[in-house]
Amino acid sequence: MKTISVDGLVDPVEIRTNHRLLEVLVEQGAPLQMACGGKGLCATCHVHVVAGAEQLSKVTPRERRSLTMLADARPNSRLACQAKVCGDGVRVALPRGRYITSTTDLESLIGRRAEEPILHPVDGQTLIAPGKIITRSRIRALAQVDYDVAEMRTRSLTLRR
Numbered sequence: 336m337k338t339i340s341v342d343g344l345v346d347p348v349e350i351r352t353n354h355r356l357l358e359v360l361v362e363q364g365a366p367l368q369m370a371c372g373g374k375g376l377c378a379t380c381h382v383h384v385v386a387g388a389e390q391l392s393k394v395t396p397r398e399r400r401s402l403t404m405l406a407d408a409r410p411n412s413r414l415a416c417q418a419k420v421c422g423d424g425v426r427v428a429l430p431r432g433r434y435i436t437s438t439t440d441l442e443s444l445i446g447r448r449a450e451e452p453i454l455h456p457v458d459g460q461t462l463i464a465p466g467k468i469i470t471r472s473r474i475r476a477l478a479q480v481d482y483d484v485a486e487m488r489t490r491s492l493t494l495r496r
């Protein structure tokens with residue numbers, strides 16, 4: 336077993352050696368959408384590794400390619416579904432914002448102001464800035480998101496984890 340820390344959680348959490356970071360984050364209730372099913376093709380499990388990056392498995396070519404597409408990627412960015420925990424001392428922080436997996440996720444928010452950035456599930460672009468009112472016409476204007484997700488899911492069907 337290894338121990339990692341997650342910003343926002345007081346206590347470190349345990350994870351089985353060589354298991355994916357994603358598993359422990361989901362267990363801890365982190366709001367990760369896993370829109371591509373853990374295939375390394377989307378933004379919804381994006382995390383920032385604040386410490387212990389060398390204790391994670393190396394970035395794969397697929398992960399590297401996906402990270403280059405992310406709007407808010409930083410040198411310490413990883414996709415939690417691709418990073419396996421090999422040693423102790425990893426500390427991660429979740430990017431700010433809420434990913435959607437389709438525009439229907441926004442229906443229940445119509446008439447309300449976005450409390451945090453609403454993010455594109457494939458490239459992490461901000462779709463709706465905090466403070467903006469979510470309207471039906473704004474949601475209609477985001478139709479491309481649904482096409483992008485469908486295309487990404489089609490690609491994920493052809494890939495192994």
Ligand code: FES
Binds near residue numbers: 416
């Ligand atoms: S769940 Fe899609 S990249 Fe990790």
